[in-house]
Amino acid sequence: MIELRTPTEIDEMRPAGAFVASVLQATAAAAKVGVNLLALDKLAHDMIRRAGAESCYIDYHPSFGASPFGKVLCTSVNDAVLHGLPRDYVLRDGDLLSLDFAASVDGWVTDSAISVVVGTPRDEDLRLIDTTTRALDAGIAAAQPGGRLGDISAAIAAVALADGLSINTDFGGHGVGRTMHGDPHIPNNGRAGRGLPLKPGLVIAIEPWFLHTTDKIFTDPDGWTLRSADGSRGAHMEHTVAITEAGPVVLTARS
Template sequence: MIHIKSNRELDLMRQSGKMVARVLMELTKLAVPGMKLIELDQAAEELTLSFGAKPSFKGYIGYKHSLCTSVNEQVVHGIPTDRVLKDGDIIGLDFGLSYQGFHGDSAVTIAVGAVSDSAKELMLITKQSLYAGIDAARSGNTIKDVASAIENVVKPHGFGIVKEFVGHGIGQKLHEDPQIPNYAAGASTLKLKPGMTIAIEPMVNRGTHKVKVLGDKWTAVTNDGHLSAHYEHSIAITDGDPEILTAWENITSNSDIQELLKQLKEKGTYGQRGPNPA
């Protein structure tokens, strides 16, 4: 069942979306060579709790962390561990939180230090496909229109669009109806209506579209070991342009975040090594 959000509910989702954007923005600054994945997870949770919000992922179907950290060939749902980021890695940061009962969900893939041209191309095309999908997410258009827009950006480059994992509705639940595939053949002709809120999230592989889940039951990796990229925004369907609820442009000031980060680093919140990630 698809829940059409009221103006009050949309306002709450804007607030949760802004918080998600703030957390991700700070995580991208922390994701440098020498940083442990678990330290990124700790930072995400500390920031979330400081907002009076709750991590959406922690406890979801038994997941034990607040953040998903997918490195290189890892596609989605990578578990934060003591793995240390290295120069040349790419990392997908997937994060969600709940504020006053409404969820926000977003993901970004970033370069750690200097990365290869092939990695840069993959990230660029995947990001472009996300915004193509968002642009197609207009009242009267269908889910298939969104999926086709994503596929039309990716397909000319010969990259693999992941089929096992798709976008979704979002609101009082992290995952709601409808599903939002990233390829036309898997998408419905359901028409989008104002008040619908969805998370669009293309996952694109440098090689084959096929993936497998590792023994930890969470981490999905590419079958051929090639790189994967993942971008996501939560959006609202309106009478006009789609509204990106998790857009970083919505953040007018992050001075409060900077002060909080300073305090967390002084406490050594990011792990045993304290404030120095090197």
């Protein structure tokens, strides 16, 4: 069911958005060569405790997950692009790391993701991150009242296709509010002018993710981490966005 939020409710979601943004900023800053992924998860977990927030991941067990997630932060490295289950892995120079985080504050949930290079970057990784960032920006700009859901999908796809990337539509954006994942599903490819009307009060997570040379993925033996079929690297960007009478408002904006 798709729920529309009042302006008051959208304001009530702002603390959750600011908290999620702060955790991503802190974990991205801490992602240095020699740092263990489990340490990043612990940092996020400690911030949740101090804020009195609640994790959306630790008990999360959807149909595609092998078991409850058990951690509070997704850490996807190199050929992993989504749902990376934190493990005993020490970050190396040149790793491409995607961090995805959602939490509930006072009963409201927001969701966001960021990709960064650890240490010395590869040019192709920086280009992939740039493309994914621009695709997110395009999707947000298209989230206008009076538009259609397909406008967001088409805007994301236009950026990716212009840079020669292929697009997987199995996983994408989604509604967010009292829970982390809700309707509508927002694929990263679609036709402008088609789909659900975009009305003020709709709150959605917009999340483009792309791989260098494929759109095919498989699930790691850990039962969660999604990896590229050909070993190429991936990038993932996401913001929680409220559609208002005045246009889109990014609730998880990072300073």
